[in-house]
Amino acid sequence: MSYTYEYPRPALTVDCVVFGLDEDDLKVLLVQRAGEPFRGSWALPGGFVDMQETTDDAALRELEEETGVRDVYLEQLYTFSAVNRDPRERVVSVAYYALVKLSEHAVRAATDASDAAWFSVEEATNLAFDHDEIVATARERLRGKVRYQPIGFELLPEKFTLTQLQRLYEIVLDTELDKRNFRKKILAMDLLRSLDEVEKGVAHRAARLYRFDQRRYRQLVKRGFNFEL
Amino acid sequence: MSYTYEYPRPALTVDCVVFGLDEDDLKVLLVQRAGEPFRGSWALPGGFVDMQETTDDAALRELEEETGVRDVYLEQLYTFSAVNRDPRERVVSVAYYALVKLSEHAVRAATDASDAAWFSVEEATNLAFDHDEIVATARERLRGKVRYQPIGFELLPEKFTLTQLQRLYEIVLDTELDKRNFRKKILAMDLLRSLDEVEKGVAHRAARLYRFDQRRYRQLVKRGFNFEL
DNA sequence: CACTCTTAGTGTCTAGGATACACTAAGTCC
């Protein structure tokens, strides 16, 4: 079977920068390339866009196929179209970034990628194609966005401590934050539901657990509230 | 001549939302469609991406071809990929938005578009394809971005008065601003060069002219300055 | 040329949010 057009067309792909959060590191999910070009190199999960799916659909599908990851926060990042970004032929790629709860996403290597693994963003370098650039763009976007929208919670488990939350912002924004001021501010927003539960298995005083109250957030937004940290 | 591929491919286009600023309105540049579908409807300037150009290149080229507009501030907006956004066939479009100095861009209708004209954004409705949605997305983006980056100046002439600048922000952000506070804040940033010149041809006290100091801005950014209004 | 009209241009006070800062409480481990 083949398809013929009057004018040449670039191939269209999607690539996903999947972020996860460790105790003290921002991580990216990469797959090792099984075929040429860049065989053996690490690359972003991604692939071709089918005719009957949007690029959003394609990103979710490829993510699941290649890494087993699903149910993630996904957002379009940028479209990369440098003429020689793929050595084989002209390929334009719509890049996405995703935020996942690392603890709940043990990665299983799956079909078309020979292997999938988490890398610290700092170490995720020398990737295939222009994927270094895509990762850099995604980091910038995440840094910019996390301060104005409560998307950071997507990186934490459902129940988390305030220290974990603070750590998240410190890692993503690459700054130190004052404990008391941070707590004052975030609690004042009235977006967190304090649970009657504390963390387990720590060798010191256990911290109280909180949950992000999505419903409350939407209410507040309607009334003109702007998340800002 | 024809081109054959093993798998089907969407066509790839670019569309441009070109913003200009009037005394009291934000305007969009539209072209009237000469052919089907949507013949006679107004649409965003745009067209197919060639194989040897990036989408940025394509956006600039189409803009000049269809409207004669060049030398603009251009930024990628979002990629639209709904499966049926074009009734003829699958077309994925990388949308851009541009900011131009309206006064310096008398529009000349050009080759492939039968006509080009400026519309108030409010009136730019019932456009061809999903262009209403693209314009809406561009407006949101502009509103969001104008507060954190000094891109508003792209909409004004080289030399402008503080009142014009304030008006710009009022229009884009759709709020009223206090004259004294606005001036205090913008001048405190030390980004404007006050010129020894005043506006001409007004029937009242003439206002001093200013110029945005791009060099100074870059210096300040290096030192960690963040534009915010 | 006097008067009117219109917009330019300017300073202060107040309130609320941002930041700096250090000790006690609770739980585990040995």
Next chain:
DNA sequence: GGACTTAGTGTATCCTAGACACTAAGAGTG
């Protein structure tokens, strides 16, 4: 029981945002 580690909490200061009203300058008109 003592050492160790992190949780959790309040106040004082500074600075920025916002509210607010009058004089200055120039053009136009009779």
